[in-house]
Amino acid sequence: MPAKRERVVKALMVVVSGAYYLMWVLAALVVVLPLLHLLGVPGVHMSTSVAVTLPTPAATVTSDWGNGVFVLRDARAVMEIPWGLAPGWFILVDWLRQALGVALLLLLLHELRGFFREVRAGNAFSTGNALRLRRMGLLLLTFFLVAAVLGSILALAGRLAVKSSTVHLGTILGGSLTPVLVGLVLLVLAEVFGHGAELEEERALVI
């Protein structure tokens, strides 16, 4: 591998490995903090964050760019629901969402590390890497499903639990489509790398 590409791959590997070890720390927090909360350890307060919409504030925004106004719309806020108030099933769903999210991202980073390891060994186009890309794509699609479904359950439940509010709150369901797009790109790349692996195998048998 040329020296410059080797340096780039090495740098990427360091970043991915750093993210991987950080994710393990997050995983430990996801396990430990809820336990500490349930045990009533002082200073540990868990809550679920639910995104809500707010009424458009009555405000006029002018600018230096002309006589027109900037329009304010789609005001949002994060509603913090303390676990101390929430029912048991709500806490369980939130914990499951966090745990599954972290687990999926941990697996994704593990696969990415394996991918870079093979690239550094000079085997970029291998069947192993094609399979890794496919698994990463599927993991991201699963991550989106978990985040969207469980997040929506929490958002709806939290919103329905509101008895009264000084402002009208709207519910935000679903989730970001970014994991879906990236997941699909990875699935396509998996096919490309699979074809590359076949070509590489063919090339290796050209003496």
Place this chain on the structure above:
Amino acid sequence: MGIQVKLDRMLEGRGMTLTELSERIGITLANLSILKTNKARAIRFSTLEALCRELGCQPADLLAYEEDGT
């Protein structure tokens, strides 16, 4: 059967080992083994040239076409 590489016959005739040939033409022993056992998908002209040079033969001496079943 297809194209057969008669490398072992040529080496025997010249009293040369595969290892010696590998060192002379700069192709790894593993790759020469792939060639010798007819597992290769293709051969480069440069490889064919190097083999003919070291073994003192023509390409036709190294390559033969055999139909399936012969």
